[in-house]
Amino acid sequence: xxxxxLEAKNLRVAFNGVKAxxxxxxxxxxxxxxxxxxxxxxxxxxxxxxxxxxIRPISGSVLxxxxxxxxxxxxxxxxxxxxxxxxxxxxxxxxxxxxxxMLALAAKDGLWSAIRxxxxxERRDEAKALLELVGLDGxxxxxxxxxxxxxxxxxxIAVALALKPRLLLLDEPTSGVSALERFPLxxxxxxxxxxxxxTALFVEHDMDVVARYASRVLVWNAGNIMAEGRPDxxxxxxxxxxxxxxxx
Amino acid sequence: MRIILAAAAVVMLAALxxxxxxxxxxxTLAIAKxxxxxxxxxxxxxxxxxxxxxxxxxxxxYGAAFLARAGINDLGLLLILSVLVSALIGAIAGSFLVxxxxxxxxxxxxxxxxxxxxxxxxxxxxxxxxDGLPVPIPAVFGTVFAEPVFKSILFYLSLTLMVLVxxxxxxxxxxxxxxxxSAVHSNEIRLEYLGIxxxxxxxxxxxxxxxxxxxxxxIAGFAIGRVVPDFAFWTASGHxxxxxxxxxxxxxxxxxxxxxxxxxxxxxxxxxxxxxxxxVGITLIVVIMFMPQGIYGLFERKEAQSS
Numbered sequence: 001x002x003x004x005x006l007e008a009k010n011l012r013v014a015f016n017g018v019k020a021x022x023x024x025x026x027x028x029x030x031x032x033x034x035x036x037x038x039x040x041x042x043x044x045x046x047x048x049x050x051x052x053x054x055i056r057p058i059s060g061s062v063l064x065x066x067x068x069x070x071x072x073x074x075x076x077x078x079x080x081x082x083x084x085x086x087x088x089x090x091x092x093x094x095x096x097x098x099x100x101x102m103l104a105l106a107a108k109d110g111l112w113s114a115i116r117x118x119x120x121x122e123r124r125d126e127a128k129a130l131l132e133l134v135g136l137d138g139x140x141x142x143x144x145x146x147x148x149x150x151x152x153x154x155x156x157i158a159v160a161l162a163l164k165p166r167l168l169l170l171d172e173p174t175s176g177v178s179a180l181e182r183f184p185l186x187x188x189x190x191x192x193x194x195x196x197x198x199t200a201l202f203v204e205h206d207m208d209v210v211a212r213y214a215s216r217v218l219v220w221n222a223g224n225i226m227a228e229g230r231p232d233x234x235x236x237x238x239x240x241x242x243x244x245x246x247x248x
Numbered sequence: 249m250r251i252i253l254a255a256a257a258v259v260m261l262a263a264l265x266x267x268x269x270x271x272x273x274x275x276t277l278a279i280a281k282x283x284x285x286x287x288x289x290x291x292x293x294x295x296x297x298x299x300x301x302x303x304x305x306x307x308x309x310y311g312a313a314f315l316a317r318a319g320i321n322d323l324g325l326l327l328i329l330s331v332l333v334s335a336l337i338g339a340i341a342g343s344f345l346v347x348x349x350x351x352x353x354x355x356x357x358x359x360x361x362x363x364x365x366x367x368x369x370x371x372x373x374x375x376x377x378x379d380g381l382p383v384p385i386p387a388v389f390g391t392v393f394a395e396p397v398f399k400s401i402l403f404y405l406s407l408t409l410m411v412l413v414x415x416x417x418x419x420x421x422x423x424x425x426x427x428x429x430s431a432v433h434s435n436e437i438r439l440e441y442l443g444i445x446x447x448x449x450x451x452x453x454x455x456x457x458x459x460x461x462x463x464x465x466x467i468a469g470f471a472i473g474r475v476v477p478d479f480a481f482w483t484a485s486g487h488x489x490x491x492x493x494x495x496x497x498x499x500x501x502x503x504x505x506x507x508x509x510x511x512x513x514x515x516x517x518x519x520x521x522x523x524x525x526x527x528v529g530i531t532l533i534v535v536i537m538f539m540p541q542g543i544y545g546l547f548e549r550k551e552a553q554s555s
């Protein structure tokens with residue numbers, strides 16, 4: 001197997017005595033599309049928060065390309081090529097959809113150029129292309145707070161893609177997206193990830209999405225890994241079917 | 249359309265001051281306060297209200313007085329150096345103030361400015377106490393002009409700076425850095441996850457806003473010919489916020505529109521009644537209730553309707 005991009009080792013985190021991570025370790029390798037499933041409140045989002053520097057574990061470490069990033073800020077980790085899309089979309093609500101995109105593109109290549117305007121023809125085209133990818137090209141000039149929830153979610157993913165990450169962490173990418181839009185979104189996302197050689201880790205509750213798109217599945221339960229493997233192996237596990245798939 | 253309107257307004261101001269020289273002082277002071285209000289408006293974009301920006305206004309005017317006393321007698325040099333003084337103080341104060349938000353930011357700015365005010369008022373031997381310090385008429389390109397001529401030069405210089413600095417600030421606000429500043433108000437978490445250092449974005453904005461207030465303060469010092477601690481008093485800071493809100497923070501011209509409107513209203517109202525604050529208060533109530541985007545918002549709305 002290829003080298004791991006991201007490794008989390010022996011993580012321990014608890015909130016008011018409830019363990020969100022209890023000595024668990026995970027690794028994600030180049031080119032993988034790793035799905036994390038598990039019951040609500042099992043600590044999946046906490047895992048993403050730890051990996052992106054938003055929460056610091058009580059013990060354990062997170063390595064990116066073998067370098068310790070456990071104590072780094074989300075900003076420092078983002079600059080090392082890790083982008084994140086959130087369960088609740090994190091947007092600049094008062095700004096236009098296209099401005100959200102262009103600011104993300106500028107963050108990657110030219111924030112400190114105070115002379116050039118944010119909107120350049122090149123940046124606008126790039127932003128439009130990404131919006132087209134997620135099906136939001138018609139909403140480019142809308143204020144992002146006026147978008148329906150599903151579209152806000154798509155924009156959040158497009159913003160993360162605009163950072164041209166090596167590793168993308170997606171927290172429930174299809175939640176809030178209508179059933180009709182779910183699979184087209186995932187197809188577009190997968191195509192973008194493959195084209196741009198982006199490795200991805202995603203937390204998901206929709207087992208159809210997981211079964212169809214994940215290259216590997218990890219079952220997270222009460223801060224520990226209950227099962228791990230290819231989707232068919234994991235969904236064939238009786239314990240997983242009983243305790244996670246049935247309630248997920 | 250917007251550019252034509254702005255150009256027409258500048259030409260009108262220049263013509264007005266030429267036709268009625270007695271208005272030059274009022275207009276110079278309005279532009280000076282417009283610079284300081286623009287500084288406040290820059291921070292308002294990030295949702296940060298500073299009730300202490302008069303400190304930078306005063307610091308720069310004191311800077312000009314001290315520098316003049318030290319023998320520097322050139323208007324251009326004095327302006328540049330006194331703006332640098334306020335920018336430096338802004339960078340130092342901003343380095344810890346921009347870590348705070350909402351009421352804590354507003355109150356800490358107020359507190360710092362009142363410490364500065366107290367120092368200006370109490371350090372009699374240095375600052376002249378409540379008597380303040382004179383800001384002598386400097387030389388312009390090596391020539392010291394008589395007061396009326398100097399005041400005219402100062403007005404037209406202020407008008408020119410209003411256009412040039414206004415364009416520069418517009419460019420800054422339209423740059424990625426300026427958009428990141430507005431984004432602070434919307435979502436700091438997303439900014440961090442984009443790899444953008446919020447603290448640095450705010451510190452740059454704070455330093456720019458202090459420099460703008462400083463530019464206003466230096467011009468006011470030269471116009472009045474004296475700097476007193478009241479320049480830094482908290483009511484002066486509140487006045488700057490009032491101008492910014494009244495004019496509107498949607499664009500650079502808002503601060504200058506607010507300042508010109510308020511100064512002219514003040515000048516007209518004092519000829520009628522001592523209770524001129526009543527007029528100002530009523531105007532502010534009307535603006536907040538019916539024009540939440542300020543006076544400049546009216547122009548923007550008209551333009552949006554016509555396009």
